[in-house]
Amino acid sequence: EVELVESGGRLAQPGGSLRLSCAASGFNFESYGMNWVRQAPGKGLEWISYISNTERSRHYADSVKGRFTISRDSAKNSLYLEMTSLRVEDTAIYYCAREETWSGTGDYWGQGTLVTVSS
């Protein structure tokens, strides 16, 4: 059974840093691209980043470009999101979501991890 489990969300200060993790199981992790999607409280879904299975391709939303870095470790079946220069508006639930080559984004999602940026 495919499972994605995020962790690392917590309260952080504006200007601070945080690292989110997504542990994958139940599928051949190294064969799939992965995404991060976030949802601010009471708001809609916002795609923020993608990494290909080979790590050769990475993409970011303008809202996080230059501040967030996506990475993965196939040996650990894990996806990461390094978040720096955090802003109040980065407060959201962060989901990892699988990318399937032939069907696209989001066939499986994690349960999400909450990041709160506040002083």
Added chain:
Amino acid sequence: DIQMTQSPSAMSASVGDRVTITCRASQGISNYLAWFQQKPGKVPKRLIYASSTLQTGVPSRFSGSGSGTEFTLTISSLQPEDFATYYCLQHYNYPRTFGQGTKVEMK
């Protein structure tokens, strides 16, 4: 970036109603369009991908259509468990972009 515009933003409907939600892309995206359902406090669930392909396990009352810039999600007979917020997503290119969501509420 491709902008995705959903309409309506919210709607009231009754059990048994036929519900139609529209998503418009700011440029052509072929059929690279997915629909997601999200209930309060829950993880988004993909209903449809490639504009019209039903995700395994999704009831057949859900259907999708469209190509290019105009897409539609239809619920043929609304059930109590269908009251939720629905999002479209283009997976034609990066950055991926979601529509703003359509909240389907009970009339």
